[in-house]
Amino acid sequence: MAIFVNENTKVLVQGLTGGQGKYHGLRNRDYGTQIVAGVTPGKAGQDVDGIPVYDTVEDAIAATGATASFVVVPPKFAAGAILDAAKAGIEFIVCITEGIPAQDEAKVYNTLVRDFPNTRLLGPNCPGIISPGKCNIGITAGEIAHLPSADGPNVGIVSRSGTLTYQALYELKQKGIGVSTCVGIGGDPVPGTNFIDCLGEFEADPETHAIMMIGEIGGSAEEEAAEFIQANVTKPMSAYIAGVTAPPGKKMGHAGAIVSGGKGTAQGKMDALAAAGVKVGQNPTEAGELMAEIVDAL
Amino acid sequence: MDLFEYQGKQYFARFGIPVSPGAPADTVDEAVTAAEDAGYPVVVKAQVQVGGRGKAGGIKLADNADEVREHAGNILGMDIKGHTVRRLWVEHASDIDEEYYASFTLDRAAKKHLLMLSAEGGVEIEAVAESNPDAIVKLHIDPVDGLDLATARQAAVDAKLPERALDGAADILVKLYACFTEGDCDLAEINPLILKPTGEVHALDAKVTLDGNAEFRHPEWEDFKGLTEMDDREKMAAEKDLQYIGLDGTVGIIANGAGLAMSTLDVVNQVGGSAANFLDIGGGANADVMAGALEVINFDENVKSIFINIFGGITRGEEVAKGIVEAMSRVDLRAPIVIRLDGTNAEEGRQILADAGIPEDKLRSEPTMLDAARAAVALAAGA
Numbered sequence: 001m002a003i004f005v006n007e008n009t010k011v012l013v014q015g016l017t018g019g020q021g022k023y024h025g026l027r028n029r030d031y032g033t034q035i036v037a038g039v040t041p042g043k044a045g046q047d048v049d050g051i052p053v054y055d056t057v058e059d060a061i062a063a064t065g066a067t068a069s070f071v072v073v074p075p076k077f078a079a080g081a082i083l084d085a086a087k088a089g090i091e092f093i094v095c096i097t098e099g100i101p102a103q104d105e106a107k108v109y110n111t112l113v114r115d116f117p118n119t120r121l122l123g124p125n126c127p128g129i130i131s132p133g134k135c136n137i138g139i140t141a142g143e144i145a146h147l148p149s150a151d152g153p154n155v156g157i158v159s160r161s162g163t164l165t166y167q168a169l170y171e172l173k174q175k176g177i178g179v180s181t182c183v184g185i186g187g188d189p190v191p192g193t194n195f196i197d198c199l200g201e202f203e204a205d206p207e208t209h210a211i212m213m214i215g216e217i218g219g220s221a222e223e224e225a226a227e228f229i230q231a232n233v234t235k236p237m238s239a240y241i242a243g244v245t246a247p248p249g250k251k252m253g254h255a256g257a258i259v260s261g262g263k264g265t266a267q268g269k270m271d272a273l274a275a276a277g278v279k280v281g282q283n284p285t286e287a288g289e290l291m292a293e294i295v296d297a298l
Numbered sequence: 299m300d301l302f303e304y305q306g307k308q309y310f311a312r313f314g315i316p317v318s319p320g321a322p323a324d325t326v327d328e329a330v331t332a333a334e335d336a337g338y339p340v341v342v343k344a345q346v347q348v349g350g351r352g353k354a355g356g357i358k359l360a361d362n363a364d365e366v367r368e369h370a371g372n373i374l375g376m377d378i379k380g381h382t383v384r385r386l387w388v389e390h391a392s393d394i395d396e397e398y399y400a401s402f403t404l405d406r407a408a409k410k411h412l413l414m415l416s417a418e419g420g421v422e423i424e425a426v427a428e429s430n431p432d433a434i435v436k437l438h439i440d441p442v443d444g445l446d447l448a449t450a451r452q453a454a455v456d457a458k459l460p461e462r463a464l465d466g467a468a469d470i471l472v473k474l475y476a477c478f479t480e481g482d483c484d485l486a487e488i489n490p491l492i493l494k495p496t497g498e499v500h501a502l503d504a505k506v507t508l509d510g511n512a513e514f515r516h517p518e519w520e521d522f523k524g525l526t527e528m529d530d531r532e533k534m535a536a537e538k539d540l541q542y543i544g545l546d547g548t549v550g551i552i553a554n555g556a557g558l559a560m561s562t563l564d565v566v567n568q569v570g571g572s573a574a575n576f577l578d579i580g581g582g583a584n585a586d587v588m589a590g591a592l593e594v595i596n597f598d599e600n601v602k603s604i605f606i607n608i609f610g611g612i613t614r615g616e617e618v619a620k621g622i623v624e625a626m627s628r629v630d631l632r633a634p635i636v637i638r639l640d641g642t643n644a645e646e647g648r649q650i651l652a653d654a655g656i657p658e659d660k661l662r663s664e665p666t667m668l669d670a671a672r673a674a675v676a677l678a679a680g681a
Contacts, residue, residue: 020612024612075511075514076514076515098580098581099511100511101482101509101511101512101515102404102482102484102509102511102512103441103479103482103509103512106404106409106410106411106441107441107442109409110409110410110440110441110442111442114440114442127611139581139611139612140611141610141611141641141642144641159557160557161555161556161557161558161560161561162555162556162557162558162581162611163553163554163555163557163558163609163611164555164557164558164561165557166609166610166611166640166641167558167561167609167667170609170640170641187556187557189404189406190404190406190409214557216556216557216560217560219406219407220406220407221406221407224407240561242557242558242560242561242564243560243561243563243564244564244567245560245563245564245566245567245573246560246563246576247543247545250543250576252543252556252559252560252576252578266564282564282568283561283564283565283568283667283668284561284667285666285667285668
């Protein structure tokens with residue numbers, strides 16, 4: 001088991017013929033992911049290192065049975081690409097594109113909710129998802145993820161920040177702790193998949209025994225997650241929130257990472273999570289150490 | 299990107315939102331010309347991106363050219379909460395019967411657009427939210443549906459705007475929503491939205507934040523650039539397309555990814571140091587980007603040590619290392635570098651740094667983020 005993606009997931013890459021699409025698509029395939037097709041309008045019949053390219057997502061699904069899509073296209077095309085995938089029946093879409101206008105994101109999210117309730121979008125502006133040893137969709141370097149062990153205990157990771165996702169994987173690998181699935185939900189204001197979606201899945205996943213969560217300043221997603229944890233999560237958790245020292249009113253790189261009007265502070269988020277029974281570290285290493293203690297006690 | 303009031307009003311006008319006739323002015327003479335064109339009485343308003351301009355003496359009424367000269371002379375160059383006034387907006391003064399508040403933003407928790415409308419305008423909306431929360435009507439709008447006139451009018455009714463203001467307010471709300479969506483704003487706010495004795499509804503102020511991600515479809519935003527409030531370090535970084543925020547400390551920070559950069563600031567702080575900046579070189583940064591980042595950090599005289607914190611995903615370790623070597627040959631760095639390099643091709647990167655033969659007192663490598671932070675803070679303290 002794992003959440004969202006596993007060894008049976010068949011992935012098509014929208015934008016496979018572009019530089020980034022090719023680089024990450026082939027890296028994902030090298031990791032063992034079933035990358036079955038590429039989609040680039042006007043390039044049907046070509047192939048990228050043996051992976052067939054189709055004009056449309058429909059054609060790619062018909063020929064290969066793909067169930068998931070990896071969207072690697074520039075910001076101005078991303079909204080269209082995501083909706084194309086949903087219309088064609090793709091149920092899991094990973095979009096790593098950074099810099100999509102917030103208006104497009106909000107429209108895409110609400111269109112999916114209304115017209116394509118069975119489609120899940122991960123991202124945009126996220127590192128992707130990896131179920132170690134089974135499937136890696138996105139930009140995570142697979143070798144930093146420790147394989148889950150058959151009899152556990154294994155940890156599920158959910159993170160709002162890209163590089164801190166790697167940092168979390170790395171901390172667990174250093175300690176020899178297995179990972180069931182690591183989900184990077186991305187730092188944009190309207191993520192397709194949020195903390196709560198992932199926490200619910202991890203809670204239900206028999207292969208996940210503990211959960212590590214990485215948040216950052218801005219918005220209220222961590223506070224909402226804390227409420228959900230209080231009510232619904234029985235598995236032990238550790239967490240880290242980036243941005244304790246971030247000055248108010250300054251956007252820290254991510255569109256979502258800003259403390260405004262005294263809301264969205266790191267301290268407020270840490271307090272909310274601690275109150276929900278989560279062990280909160282002051283830095284990523286400490287969150288990893290806390291997780292090691294949790295795992296030792298399981 | 300935050301717009302100044304006058305830019306916000308110019309943007310509003312594109313969407314047909316009624317604003318007062320006026321013009322920007324950078325000198326006393328320009329202010330007088332603007333006033334003559336707008337027609338007396340006029341309001342002379344300091345253009346700074348900070349609240350409380352009125353209380354600070356940055357907004358004055360003038361009935362004739364002499365008064366415009368006096369006020370413009372006083373306000374230009376004035377310091378308002380650390381912001382120097384370099385430009386004025388001079389507009390025809392409006393007669394005001396009532397003041398309201400209207401804004402559109404994205405409600406991230408609900409993932410929908412949010413209209414906030416209140417009959418209590420002209421004061422800080424946060425204060426109203428505190429003292430009389432029921433006075434603010436909050437309406438969620440599905441971005442797929444948008445906002446129609448009937449819904450906007452009902453919101454005005456719910457906010458207890460008087461009958462004679464309803465049609466005008468509804469019209470402005472629909473236009474302001476178009477400005478927010480088609481105009482790619484993160485925030486479109488009017489405070490106060492005024493009702494004139496003649497029954498017209500009118501935007502007396504404009505607060506607009508544009509979504510930088512949408513710049514590719516708004517060539518007209520080019521006009522808004524140039525007067526943005528940045529310090530010299532931030533200007534230099536912006537020219538190099540780097541995500542940089544200047545701070546007051548002594549440890550220069552370079553990291554890849556916003557989360558890791560924030561975390562680096564936190565860790566430096568935890569071990570007793572202070573960061574001179576936030577700098578995210580982003581994913582996939584190559585040698586040129588790293589060299590540019592070091593130039594920006596080197597420009598900051600407060601920097602006593604530099605902490606480069608890289609965890610490679612798309613960013614590759616050998617590219618980072620090449621950038622550092624390149625930058626050190628191009629610029630004479632004043633401060634020593636401490637680097638922590640992990641992830642994609644980190645080994646190759648460390649090898650490149652080792653082979654470059656850079657002396658230990660200029661560049662050293664540490665195995666973990668915490669170790670590197672301690673080393674950088676110690677160097678900054680000793681320098």
